[in-house]
Amino acid sequence: MQYDLTSKIIAENGKEAILRFFLNRRPRFSELIETLPQEQPTLKKGDYIIKITESDGREEIQVWEFKIVWKKEDIKNLMQYTLRLEQQYKIPVTPNLFLFLPSSAATSVYEDNRFRFQFELIKLWELDGNKILES
Numbered sequence: 001m002q003y004d005l006t007s008k009i010i011a012e013n014g015k016e017a018i019l020r021f022f023l024n025r026r027p028r029f030s031e032l033i034e035t036l037p038q039e040q041p042t043l044k045k046g047d048y049i050i051k052i053t054e055s056d057g058r059e060e061i062q063v064w065e066f067k068i069v070w071k072k073e074d075i076k077n078l079m080q081y082t083l084r085l086e087q088q089y090k091i092p093v094t095p096n097l098f099l100f101l102p103s104s105a106a107t108s109v110y111e112d113n114r115f116r117f118q119f120e121l122i123k124l125w126e127l128d129g130n131k132i133l134e135s
Contacts, residue, residue, distance in 0.1 A: 012032070012048075015030055015032065015050055018064070019050075022096075023094075023120070023122075025062075026055075027052035027053055027055075028054060028055045029052070029053040030050055030053070031051050032049070032050055033049050033051050047064055047066050048066075049061060049064075049085065050062040059092075060092045060094060061085050061089055061093040062096060063078065063082060063085065063095045064096050065078050065081075065096065066098045067100065068100045068101055069099075069100075069103065070103035070106040072110065075110040075117065076110070078095050078119055079095075081095065082095045094119075094120060095120065096122060097120070097121050097122065098122045098124055099123055102125045107121065108120065
C-alpha cells in the first residue's frame with residue numbers, strides 16, 4: 001500500500017519527469033484526464049491516464065498502471081483500459097505498467113488462446129535510483 005500511495009503522489013506531481021525519464025518522451029503539453037463515464041461506475045480505470053501533445057501536434061494517450069507485484073491477470077484490466085480509451089478518443093494509446101518488485105514471470109506481452117496484447121513494462125527494481133532522482 002505504501003508503494004501505491006507514493007507512486008500516485010509522484011505521478012500527480014511529476015508526470016513530465018516520468019514521461020522524460022522512463023518513457024523517453026518530451027511532449028509539448030501533457031494533461032491528466034478522467035475517462036470513466038458516470039453511467040459505468042463499476043468499470044475499472046487506469047491509475048493515471050495522460051493525454052500528451054507532441055511538438056508536431058500529434059496526440060497520444062498514455063495509460064500508467066503502478067503495480068507492486070506481478071499478476072498476469074492484471075494485464076486484462078490494462079488491455080480493457082487501452083481499448084476503451086482508443087474507442088473514446090480515437091487517437092493512439094500506449095499502455096504502461098510500472099512494476100516495483102522483481103518477478104521472473106513479468107513480461108511486456110500478454111497472450112492467451114484468444115488475445116495477444118503488448119504494453120510497455122517498466123521494471124523499477126532494475127533502475128538506478130540515483131539517476132532517477134538526478135533527473
